[in-house]
Amino acid sequence: MGNVMRGMSTESKVNTENLDASLKGTEEDMVVVLQDYPSPEISEPIYRMGEKLKVVAQEANWWRVRSLQTGKENYIPGSHIARVYHGWLFEGVERQKAEELLLLPVNRVGSFLVRESTRERGLYSLSVRHRSIKHYRIFRLDNSWYYISPRLTFQCLEDMINHYSDSADGLCCVLTSPCLSGTSQPPDASLGAPPVVMRRNFDWKKVDRYKSCNDNVVSYGVRNSIAAYLSFAGDQDPSRMKSDNRKKKSKSLYVVPEHGLPNTDYDEDF
Incomplete structure (x- = not known):
């Protein structure tokens, strides 16, 4: 996967074809107020x-946008x-504005954004x-x-976020x-509380014992789950499968030897 790049059209209308190929298929037409x-x-x-808006056209210093909530179009400076690219890469957002956005009620602990430096292109910071x-500088080799920490390097920003x-x-x-990315609207009280289903704990380590049970002991749904588990998992341990899946998520992770870079572990951005 290539490094994250982003392009800006200089024409009067937004031209998605001018964007870097690594951004196509993402929210290249999305902006945040x-x-x-x-x-x-x-x-x-x-x-x-x-508020997030869909870009319709860019006309000089004014942008024609469409509200995702109402569908109405209007202009905004x-x-x-x-x-916003990939849902988390915010272009030209300063530190103070990043804090204001993250402190909105729609966000929770762990909500984040990556912001590009307003002083120099290609320099990024992670705000959490x-x-x-908290703000962390993202360095580039x-x-x-x-x-962020010299102990771990990533081929692209996506891999860093995944990790x-x-x-x-x-x-x-x-x-x-x-x-x-969340919703600030309260849940509909008319829907009532979700139903509570009582069920016994299922021990996957004793799956062989469940296979020999009759239909009265193990339901049809559970028997199908057992069959699917055995088909996909084979002899693997479930905890090991979960660990393997996490490793697959960030393939371009590289652990740098301690002597390879200076020990500037997790510098906070200022």
Whole structure:
């Protein structure tokens, strides 16, 4: 998988063909509102900070966008929005604005975003919501691999996010979900509480014993689950399967020898 790159169209309309191939198939036409527009002092805002919008066209300093909630189209200044790639890569968002976005009620502990430096392209920082907002610099080697801690390097930002979504591995917490990816709407009370189903604990280590049980002891659904488990797992232990799956998720992880790089473990971004 190649390194994450992003492209910007200079034409009046958004042209997705000008984007780097590594971004195609992602949210290249998605932007997030950085501040209410218009300002509440002027009138009732059309768009609120943190709202995600679909880009229809870019016309000079104004963008025509469509609300994902109402489907209505309107214009918003380019200074009030930022492009979002992969759901978590925010273009041109400064540290303070990243904190404001992550502190919105829609986010939870572990919500995160990767922001590109406003001073120099190709430099990134990871911002994570925890007890407070934590910021980590993302460094880049000469071979274009990325790292936060020199102990671990990654071929691309996606692999880095995948790794820290499985394990905190030195960060303040595990990454749970991209910033603003949740929903702020309360659950519908009319749906009532979910039904409670009482069931016995199932011990997969004793699966051979369950295979010999008659239909009255083991239900049809459980017998199908056993058959599927035996088909896919073979003689593997379930805990080992879970560990193997996690290893497959980030294939381009490389552990750097301790003497390979200076010991600047997890520098916090300032």
